[in-house]
Amino acid sequence: MTANPSFRRTPFEILADLGIRDPADIDIEAIAEDCGATIRYRPLSGCAARIMGYKERAIITIDEASPRPRQRFSAGHELGHWMRDRGQVSFQCRSQSFVREWSAENPETRANRFASDLLLPAKMFRAQAQKKPVTLDTVRELGRLFCTSLTATAIRLVEYGDLPAVLVCNSPEKREWFIVNGEVRGKLFLEGRPGSGSVANALLRGELKNAQPAEVRSDAWFDHRNAHSHWIHEDSIPLSDGSVLSLLWWKDETQLVDVDNELEERAAWRSDFRKEE
């Protein structure tokens, strides 16, 4: 197998080449320079970040008014565009792209993945997130450590955390995207919208301004026959664009154990049925 050409390096390869093992050493400016891109900070209107590349060099411009975690993520995102399409790249990325592009498979999602893998590398993140409660307080603590935004860090905690959780983003109009942890995938399915009884519902309807973490009935979020008799931990927060980010955690895993048993029973029934045929 031939090695990845230098301009196609993955975030994992870039960090390994630079010998970076600690979150505090993820210096985005130095990493970008190593990849042939210079980051500069300017006032920008109409977009949060942009990149202009030609041959082996690129200039990444980041909105100087953005908070530092967002600047870092925007820079990682633009670097993601550059590492895929070096030689001919020009992108202008709106701040919306950084929070809403997580589910679809397109250049913006790929650039977000690149930024996440670079700024919140799996191994370093797992080591820090292990056994921590799946709450926004934990997300804030990890965000401070990695200097990353609330949304980007929450996505990582659900993807790489060892506890069952789901992260959902709802705008007033629709569910924008969601991330399901491996412990929950294929077992429970989200309702289209957060139901009454959820904190997110009250936030979206303007009935609540400052949300607190709460234990809510699972049927406010999930479509399952026994969902009304189980409770999940909901930590919801309004975002600056009017959407609501909700971190759902099975602090009490009884519901998941029930679903596991049900799936096992169904599989056993199916295999008995086949034997009888």
Ligand SMILES: [Zn+2]
């Ligand atoms: Zn982009």
